[in-house]
Amino acid sequence: MxxxxxxxxxxxxxxxxxxxxxxxxxxxxxxxxxxxxxxxxxxxxxxxxxxxxxxxxxxxxxxxxxxxxxxxxxxxxxxxxxxxxxxxxxxxxxxxxxxxxxxxxxxxxxxxxxxxxxxxxxxxxxxxxxxxxxxxxxxxxxxxxxxxxxxxxxxxxxxxxxxxxxxxxxxxxxxxxxxxxxxxxxxxxxxxxxxxxxxxxxxxxxxxxxxxxxxxxxxxxxxxxxxxxxxxxxxxxxxxxxxxxxxxxxxPLIDLNALARPIIAVPAGTPLGEAQRRRAEDPRPDVVLAVADAAGILTALVDPVAAERVPVDRRPWVSVESVSRSRDALTSLPLGLSGEQVVRALQAHPGAQYLVTAGEDVVGVLRVADVAAVLEPRTVPSPRKETPGKDTPGKDSPNEDS
Known part of the structure; x- marks a missing residue:
């Protein structure tokens, strides 16, 4: 027993x-x-x-x-x-x-x-x-x-x-x-x-x-x-x-300020190919694609897995919203959470991406694979070393599960 x-x-x-x-x-x-x-x-x-x-x-x-x-x-x-x-x-x-x-x-x-x-x-x-x-x-x-x-x-x-x-x-x-x-x-x-x-x-x-x-x-x-x-x-x-x-x-090594990836938002209706081109030209590392409305308010995040499934020759004709997840469907993590609080939040709301917020503002995106790389650095390849212009699917859980 x-x-x-x-x-x-x-x-x-x-x-x-x-x-x-x-x-x-x-x-x-x-x-x-x-x-x-x-x-x-x-x-x-x-x-x-x-x-x-x-x-x-x-x-x-x-x-x-x-x-x-x-x-x-x-x-x-x-x-x-x-x-x-x-x-x-x-x-x-x-x-x-x-x-x-x-x-x-x-x-x-x-x-x-x-x-x-x-x-x-x-x-x-x-x-x-x-x-x-x-x-x-x-x-x-x-x-x-x-x-x-x-x-x-x-x-x-x-x-x-x-x-x-x-x-x-x-x-x-x-x-x-x-x-x-x-x-x-x-x-x-x-x-x-x-x-x-x-x-x-x-x-x-x-x-x-x-x-x-x-x-x-x-x-x-x-x-x-x-x-x-x-x-x-x-x-x-x-x-x-x-x-x-x-x-x-x-x-204690889980720091939202350090792990949050920067965001590049494109207007609704932008072709996926054009959005990925802008992302590739952004000088910041690990930029995450997002969609914003006419007022510049973030409304959705591009799903990297769904985006990669779209054939390259079709990306100029596919709207970026069609491979995105609504902001309302994503869990928000406020800056200031301790590492244990972050892990608990990820366990309570499983997903691949999370919005990092400061008040009402979205200041970045946390990917669960980045947390896994911190928790198990010898067994989980760091997703921070990705090819520019491509999104890497995140691992769904930093835990075992035991």
Whole structure:
């Protein structure tokens, strides 16, 4: 189970809504259905062989076990959510999978202490559930359905609690490690990168252990494949954490004054070819084509992708407005926004171009690809080095998306 507070991301909810708990929207991931069916069948076959049940009762028991597992996952995530709320952090949603889940929060923890408390709340709930289930398993006969379900829930919850406190992102223990490194380094972003690399080391060590267990015939092929899939998820989550830590550390470098491209406005009705000629003759670098009305007020921006799709021999006959987007359809970003505020605005209103304004005046255009080049300079080619007279399509998102 992993808990990710995605204060720097704004993404559509994963899965389908299934209800609310304590006022928090709960979603179920679509992949959960496949896993739920698989576990129902596997546990149903186990109930046939060990408890002597016959279909369909054995598979109903398997389905009941799946429901109990989902309840355990939900309570784990509610542990994170309740502690987060107590410290003034809003919870957007909880998303459930069969053996994992995550809690999306509206902002990051304000201090290392709060980050650690929120992170460890989930494993603590799982450990408590494991203890309760262990007590029930000891009291109930082992050859009965309630006794077997109690035993399996005890094992699964204790394993979840132990696995989740391992020190590496995206696990809860990794968040606790980040909190400790945050307190030590006084830099949350650097702490996130450190905890992300710890997660990758943890994933590699897990691979070594499970392969050794398989060679010793302690682990079955099914168990090996299952654990390796979990390790793959852990590796990917750790990589996303490293990337996010590096990106958020570069937020202060996002300066609208420096990134805003200058504008050259042409009158409505100007042929596209003529507009591009004027743009090419403008001595300023990275000039963006725009359309202005008779009063000189900017009314639209030329869409560079649409403009490049027009054949060269037709550009003298195509009006510039036909490949433009209305100013009303574009998001405006006022000068003075911090780097984090700019990124949040881009996430909330996805697009390729944004108007940069000072009061009522448009002073430039921000392209999302330019922001991406700042956030990930080694992986995103800088769009500032373009051929004069041509518009380069922008990348739609500076984020991962994780």
């Amino acid at each position: 992993e808990d990710q507070g995605r204060a720097t991301r704004n993404q559509p909810a994963a899965g389908r809504p299934v209800g609310h708990v304590l006022g928090i929207p709960v979603f179920a991931n679509a992949s959960m259905l496949l896993l739920a069916g698989l576990v129902t069948v596997v546990y149903g076959n186990y109930a046939q062989s060990e408890l002597g049940l016959t279909p369909p009762w054995s598979y109903l028991v398997g389905l009941g076990f799946v429901v109990c597992l989902l309840g355990s996952v939900l309570l784990h995530e509610l542990g994170h959510a309740v502690i987060a709320r107590r410290h003034g952090i809003g919870v957007r949603r909880i998303t459930l999978e069969l053996l994992s889940g995550w809690t999306e929060m509206d902002r990051d923890a304000p201090t290392p202490k709060v980050d650690a408390l929120v992170s460890l709340a989930g494993p603590l709930v799982s450990l408590l559930l494991g203890g309760i289930a262990t007590g029930a398993a000891l009291l109930l006969p082992s050859d009965t359905v309630p006794g077997q379900i109690a035993f399996q829930l005890a094992v699964s919850n204790v394993l979840v609690a132990v696995f989740n406190v391992l020190p590496g992102l995206p696990l809860d223990g990794g968040r606790a490690l980040r909190a400790g490194m945050w307190a030590l380094l006084k830099d949350r972003n650097r702490a996130t990168v450190v905890a992300g690399w710890a997660g990758r080391v943890l994933a590699l060590l897990t691979v070594v252990v499970v392969v050794a267990l398989y060679q010793l015939r302690i682990l079955t092929v099914f168990g090996l494949v299952f654990v390796l899939l979990v390790v793959l998820t852990l590796w990917q989550g750790a990589g996303q954490s490293i990337r996010l830590g590096r990106m958020t550390g570069r937020f």
